[in-house]
Amino acid sequence: MGSAKKSNTDRRARIEEMRRAEQSRERRNRILTIAASVVVVAGLVVGGVVLVRSQDDKSSDTAAAKDSSGKGKFVTGEDGVKTWEGKLSRNHVDKAVKYASEPPVGGDHNQVWMNCDGDVYTEQLNNTNAVHSLEHGAVWVTYNADAKKADVDALAAKVKKTPYTLMSPMDDQKDPIMLSAWGHQRTVTGAKDPNVDKFFEKFVQGEQTPEPGAACTNGLSK
Secondary structure (H helix, E strand, C coil), X not given: CHHHHHHHHHHHHHHHHHHHHHXXXXXXXXXXXXXXXXXXXXXXXXXXXXXXXXXXHHHHHHHHHHXXXXXXXXXXXXXXXXXXXXXXXXCECCCCCCCCCCCCCCCCECCCCECCEEEECCCCCCHHHHHHHHHCCCEEEEECCCCCHHHHHHHHHXXXXXXXXXXXXXXXXXXXXXXXECCEEEECCCCCCHHHHHHHHHHCXXXXXXXXXXXXXXXXXX
């Protein structure tokens, strides 16, 4: 009889122990479930924030690419030089930029400039690098397929002798030969046009230069 009572007592004790163990497992599982849910929710929140920021960044990049030159327009002076009236932004970017003019005369640009120590290029340049050269006070001579070879050769010879200048073809410009500096631009009729010398004298390292004395070497050389 005593043995039976002891056996029942032992069984109840084991059952109670098993119940406690089961309750402990249930509590532990609930805690793990709640923790997992918190992690998932937090991940969704963070992911949502990153996605929103990413979309915002893309929107900002697109806006900058479309309007890097800011609001403004060209005003032509009595000397035939067009001057950009409006703010020209000067941010460094690593993407293509849609400028307000072709060739551009300023705006956001690549952090690396085109070498402009009398450099003559035979291929079209990346505008964002050339604009950085303008920021350093360079004059950029550009020409399209309508320019006469004799004029191109004569202008190339002049550029090669003039520090803080560069020259390259530009298919999309409207006139055969154009001269550009930061915020300024003009068309010339050819290499013998007296306005070529006037433009060089006024704008090579001229007062318009945002960064006077900055290097025109150790940049890109195509």
